Amino acid sequence: PAGPAARLPRPVAQPPPAEAPAPQASVSNPAEPVIRPTPDELAALAVRKAAAAPPERVATVEATEEPSPPEPEPMEAEEAPLEELMATPEPRVPERATTTTTTEEADTAKTPSARCERVRSALRHMWGGYREKAWGADEIAPITGGRSDAWGKVGMTILDTMDTLWLAGLRKEFNEGQTWVEGLRLTKLPGPARTSFFEMIIRGLGGLLSAYSLSGRPIFLDKAREMGDHLLMGFPGHTVKKLNHAWPVSYIDVHNPADVEVTPSFHMNYVALADIGSNVLEFTHLSRMTGDQKYAAAANETMYKLMALGDRTRAHLLPRHIAPQSESSADPGASVGAEADSYFEYLIKHYHQSGDIRYLESWKAAMSQLQSRLLRVSPSGFTYIALDTHRTDQMDHLTCFA
Numbered sequence: 001p002a003g004p005a006a007r008l009p010r011p012v013a014q015p016p017p018a019e020a021p022a023p024q025a026s027v028s029n030p031a032e033p034v035i036r037p038t039p040d041e042l043a044a045l046a047v048r049k050a051a052a053a054p055p056e057r058v059a060t061v062e063a064t065e066e067p068s069p070p071e072p073e074p075m076e077a078e079e080a081p082l083e084e085l086m087a088t089p090e091p092r093v094p095e096r097a098t099t100t101t102t103t104e105e106a107d108t109a110k111t112p113s114a115r116c117e118r119v120r121s122a123l124r125h126m127w128g129g130y131r132e133k134a135w136g137a138d139e140i141a142p143i144t145g146g147r148s149d150a151w152g153k154v155g156m157t158i159l160d161t162m163d164t165l166w167l168a169g170l171r172k173e174f175n176e177g178q179t180w181v182e183g184l185r186l187t188k189l190p191g192p193a194r195t196s197f198f199e200m201i202i203r204g205l206g207g208l209l210s211a212y213s214l215s216g217r218p219i220f221l222d223k224a225r226e227m228g229d230h231l232l233m234g235f236p237g238h239t240v241k242k243l244n245h246a247w248p249v250s251y252i253d254v255h256n257p258a259d260v261e262v263t264p265s266f267h268m269n270y271v272a273l274a275d276i277g278s279n280v281l282e283f284t285h286l287s288r289m290t291g292d293q294k295y296a297a298a299a300n301e302t303m304y305k306l307m308a309l310g311d312r313t314r315a316h317l318l319p320r321h322i323a324p325q326s327e328s329s330a331d332p333g334a335s336v337g338a339e340a341d342s343y344f345e346y347l348i349k350h351y352h353q354s355g356d357i358r359y360l361e362s363w364k365a366a367m368s369q370l371q372s373r374l375l376r377v378s379p380s381g382f383t384y385i386a387l388d389t390h391r392t393d394q395m396d397h398l399t400c401f402a
Contacts, residue, residue: 120168127165127173130157136180152195152204152254154227155180159207166214174215181208182219186226188256197234197252197260198275202342204254205231205282212289221289228286228295233257235298244325247276248302263324270321270330277306277343280350303350306343307362316365317373318343320388335388336370337396345401 130137133145138156140147158177165174205227212220232238234249240258243249250271251261263271283299286292305327310316313329320340321331336344344366351359374386376393387394 116168120170123164123168123170124173127161127170127176131176149193150195152200153189153193154186154200154204154254155184156203156207159211160203162207162220163210163214166211178211178217178219181211181223184223186230186255192253192259193255194251194253194259194261196275197231197249198272198278200227200252200254201231201279201282205286209282209285209289213285224286225290225292227254228283230254230257232295232298234260235302238298246305246325246327247271247322248279250275269324271324272339273306273318273320273322274338274340274342276302276322278346280346281353284350284353303346303359307358310362310365315369316362317369318366333388333390334369334373335396336374336385336401337387337398341396341398341401 129145130140134140134147134157136155136158137147138149138151138153140157158180162174162177162181165177205224208220208224208227211217212224231252231254233240234252234257236243236245236247239245239249239260241260243260243262245262249260249262250264253259263269280296280299280303283295287294287296306318306322309322309327309329310318315329315332315334317334317336318340319329319331319333320335320338321329321333323330334340344363347359347363347366350356351363370385373389374392375383376386377383384395385399386392387396
């Protein structure tokens with residue numbers, strides 16, 4: 001599965017004092033273009049910062065109380081968040097780099113404020129087209145404007161875009177999305193709405209938690225709690241029906257959480273490591289915001305079992321395919337690409353979120369084995385991480401999440 005979550009922007013060097021000569025950047029390839037964070041990366045940064053805050057910095061409430069977060073201070077101008085994030089020195093564009101940007105477009109994007117406005121313009125275009133053609137649908141076909149509800153019939157585009165709208169200062173659009181969220185009902189629908197458990201957590205639940213963390217508006221936490229209660233029923237010991245499964249289910253209908261699939265029909269003999277091991281950040285954050293530890297407990301139990309599997313087999317670089325009904329692997333092939341990537345990402349991020357040393361130790365052990373089993377150098381001298389332990393001459397782009 002290719003989830004959208006969690007790519008952090010690369011840090012950009014701050015400018016030197018005015019009286020000192022500007023030092024040359026130290027890079028391994030001076031001809032490589034400077035990469036700017038995308039709007040999605042900026043959005044992901046906000047929820048990850050909120051989720052990764054040390055426990056002592058996050059105020060929790062008793063389970064019987066409703067949290068009363070302070071409303072965020074109003075911004076001086078609509079563009080404040082993006083300007084602050086993008087007000088960095090102008091990058092030196094390598095001479096060999098080419099671009100299709102017209103002179104007129106380049107002239108309008110020379111300042112951080114102008115670049116931010118171009119981002120907002122793109123967001124308004126996307127939001128306006130979606131609102132006109134497919135409002136409330138999970139996604140819109142970008143060319144035809146057609147509707148699709150393949151992601152659980154929860155208006156996934158809205159949930160997944162709210163934090164980006166807030167960061168961009170688009171309060172009108174954000175408020176439109178909030179109005180829709182207020183009317184979202186997670187009750188049984190006439191037809192099936194089963195979708196990926198993994199995607200619903202990182203995009204649906206993560207989107208609601210991010211919107212709450214940024215805006216402080218209680219409606220988003222209320223909906224996150226409701227969705228979290230339904231998703232909790234996908235964990236072993238929480239399902240409505242008695243099922244033989246050692247790990248969270250692969251598919252769930254969040255409107256009718258009794259409707260689940262332990263494994264999808266297209267791979268009945270295994271569950272993907274990323275699918276079952278990418279929920280502890282969101283569920284821990286939900287526990288912190290609500291004061292109810294049941295969410296974090298369920299997610300941590302799964303992660304402890306996975307880490308124990310690595311300890312028992314001495315394969316901390318866990319196989320990407322895990323046996324559905326037992327705490328064992330279904331395939332010895334290891335990877336940090338598709339089907340495995342975000343498990344390793346969540347190990348190190350949850351250590352920063354919780355301080356639990358077990359996560360750090362498991363991540364370090366996995367990265368040590370990655371270097372010995374997957375790190376390769378091409379004939380032309382480029383270092384890369386192999387796709388998996390079977391196909392060592394390829395690299396998967398999803399490797400970046402690990």
